[in-house]
Amino acid sequence: MLDSRPIIERIYLDKHVQNSALAKLILKKLSHVPITMVSDKDRFFKQTESITISAGKRTLWLTEFKGPFLKPCPATGQDYLCCQYWTINAQTHCPLDCTYCILQHYLNMPLITIYTNIENITKEMNILVKNYPKRLFRFGTGELTDSLALDPLTRLNEKLIRYALQKKIILEIKTKTDLIEHLPKIPKSNVLISWSLNPEEFIKTEEFKSASFERRIASALTVIQKGYRLGFHFDPLLILPGWKKKYKWLIQELTQQIPEGDVMWISLGSLRFPPSLKKIIDKRFPKSKITTAPWVKGLDGKIRYFRPERTALYRYLYAEIRKKWKKVFIYFCMENPTVWQEVMGFSPQSNQDLDYLFHKSIYQRFADLKLPVPNLKNYKKMITLLH
Numbered sequence: 001m002l003d004s005r006p007i008i009e010r011i012y013l014d015k016h017v018q019n020s021a022l023a024k025l026i027l028k029k030l031s032h033v034p035i036t037m038v039s040d041k042d043r044f045f046k047q048t049e050s051i052t053i054s055a056g057k058r059t060l061w062l063t064e065f066k067g068p069f070l071k072p073c074p075a076t077g078q079d080y081l082c083c084q085y086w087t088i089n090a091q092t093h094c095p096l097d098c099t100y101c102i103l104q105h106y107l108n109m110p111l112i113t114i115y116t117n118i119e120n121i122t123k124e125m126n127i128l129v130k131n132y133p134k135r136l137f138r139f140g141t142g143e144l145t146d147s148l149a150l151d152p153l154t155r156l157n158e159k160l161i162r163y164a165l166q167k168k169i170i171l172e173i174k175t176k177t178d179l180i181e182h183l184p185k186i187p188k189s190n191v192l193i194s195w196s197l198n199p200e201e202f203i204k205t206e207e208f209k210s211a212s213f214e215r216r217i218a219s220a221l222t223v224i225q226k227g228y229r230l231g232f233h234f235d236p237l238l239i240l241p242g243w244k245k246k247y248k249w250l251i252q253e254l255t256q257q258i259p260e261g262d263v264m265w266i267s268l269g270s271l272r273f274p275p276s277l278k279k280i281i282d283k284r285f286p287k288s289k290i291t292t293a294p295w296v297k298g299l300d301g302k303i304r305y306f307r308p309e310r311t312a313l314y315r316y317l318y319a320e321i322r323k324k325w326k327k328v329f330i331y332f333c334m335e336n337p338t339v340w341q342e343v344m345g346f347s348p349q350s351n352q353d354l355d356y357l358f359h360k361s362i363y364q365r366f367a368d369l370k371l372p373v374p375n376l377k378n379y380k381k382m383i384t385l386l387h
């Protein structure tokens, strides 16, 4: 039984995209949903200002995107190491409803927006890959939305998967759903489906409309059979009552049920958000406990747990994972070199170094991909040009 299927109650359709293949596909699948044709976008945008975030999550806006779909990960300032991931932003906003979701504050258009001119995505990827053949690009669709929440409607990922299988790149599809039935069977290679993980008690109070922990693990086991590799993101880690016991149980379940050899990477990242999000969380989710912790404002302006708390949290999780999984690549998302050093006993020297470490780990652990030999000097040169 699927438990994270979105509910869409209204569609706004930009009249310029009414004949696009993707718009037609979505309208066919949602033939029961009322449609409003939009010809005056300025007026429409003004009207959307009064739409609440909650209503926006049940509403689609189909339009085109004039800018580039690919973006280097926005990172978070020079004091925190960034892995130099590339995001594919074909949709913005998300039907799931996590209390901590930064999109509530970040995007000024409250509707779930699907861009229909997606044929440009692979063209942009081609240019990057052709210009930097020695770099192992990691691309992902889950930055401004959940990668799979709307995928049964759009089937976007299937196009990207087919593309990725022809190239020496890594494609990551990140989700908190169990919507994997439609994903095609593929030869085991360079595409991974990743789940963000939290204990079930935290999912119930902070990650509304997402799949349960049990369903996420069951889905991961299913996609292994379909030929995908896996990633797991312990992000955002939450310091809530009982966190130690709960994360310990979660890691035991994960490492018992999932084979390490199928897992390409694991990230650790603790809760962080811009101060102005706090008001939105308190208003939309008055029962959430996440904003009550003692906070420090980081050098990037975001608030996060104090460093000793973060370090204790990471040390605990890192040690628990390493008890069972010795080889999987583990990295921090948006952490500073001191934390790396304190938890892992080393720190990448730079963002380029961290990017290179991904390549090295994948090269060593997944020989079937026949990747180019990683070379740190090349990375330094290439990435200075790109980021």
Ligand code: SF4
Residues within 6 Å of the ligand: 093, 094, 095, 096, 097, 098, 100, 101, 102, 103, 144, 145, 146, 176
């Ligand atoms: S799944 Fe991600 S994008 Fe969707 S609401 Fe949760 S944090 Fe936001």
